[in-house]
Amino acid sequence: MPHKDYVKTARPKPKAKPSAARRTNTRSAPKARRPWLLMIITALLLASFGWFLWYLKQQPVSPEKTAPAITRTKPTVDDLPAKPVAEPYQYIKELENREIQVEVDSTPRQPQGPFQMQCGSFRQAEQAEAMRAQIAFAGFTSTVRRTEGSNGVWFRVVLGPYDSRRQATADRNRLQQQNINGCQIWNWT
Template sequence: MVRQVVTRSQRRMEKKQALIVLVLVLAVALASFSLGVMVGRGGSQPVVTVEPVATPRIAVPAEPLIPAATEVADPLPSPPEGGDGLTFYEALPRGEQPPMGSGINLPPEEAPVATVDTPALRVAPPLPAPQPLPQPAPSRSRPEDDGEGAYLVQVASFRQAADAASLAERLAFKKYPAYAQEVDLGAKGVWHRVFVGPYSGNEEVTRIVQRLQTEDKLTALIRKR
């Protein structure tokens, strides 16, 4: 027979393969052991049994029964001698208030209505009618030439007849014999003059002129009729 010669390199390879196989076997065994330990811990948990604690019972002595006292109803008091002896229903017409809980309720008393006395309205007396203001004396027209009084006093001359009439009324209110007169001056037009008079004496007309100039601030001119 021919014997096969194993070289060193082949031996080394066989040793390596055997070593690798051994390591794998150990790894598989270690993994299986670890897995078994974990499964054993998760599946078999220790069961703790708790024994019930007995609660002590306290004995309460029974109370002795007390016999109920028998109440004896008091006899009804007899009505007083010499009284009227009215019953409950006979006392109602007298206006006595029935006791509470008797089932008979009188109608509530009506409260008196308070009346308020309203004072009589005072009617104010009617106001007196206003007194009419004294109207100034209307301006009189030129007096007729009766031969008495030779002097007139001219106090103003206006274009408008209303202005002349207003001044104549104001002087007449002061007791002057005043009047307005229309005068045609031709080219100058129609004017309205205001006169006071007539007066007969020179002293009288002079006094009127001074009064008109002093009190009424008018320019007075003496004219003959």
């Protein structure tokens, strides 16, 4: 028994392409027609616009609606106001002669003390040395301090001492620019 191909029989056959003579005739036909409706509408619009302009020209202009012409004249010396003899405001002279009282605190400010900056606290010395190396690449010197507490041994990476908090803050900002974050400033006493 011969095999029948059911897939090919179910497909629709492709449509035949039109011949070259047919294609040229179909394209030239729309060029031969003229859009009479569009031409009539355009002519009507132009005519109505012309009539509108003619209508505006025929309307009389009333003198009340027109703006008066602006004439500029130079002011004469007689038109200017009289120059004042004295300054009407006396605040300038009052401020020159006034004294300002400033309360001065006689107690000198105590220096806050030396500051230190801690950039890390690690359980293992290798991690602390790695942080110290990062800080050294940023251009700062730091030390690793071993501290023993109630919860074990810690290795702290410390910078300082600094005389003022402002110096420590400036170094912390430079470290943050180098992506070394988490540094804390402590009063070291």
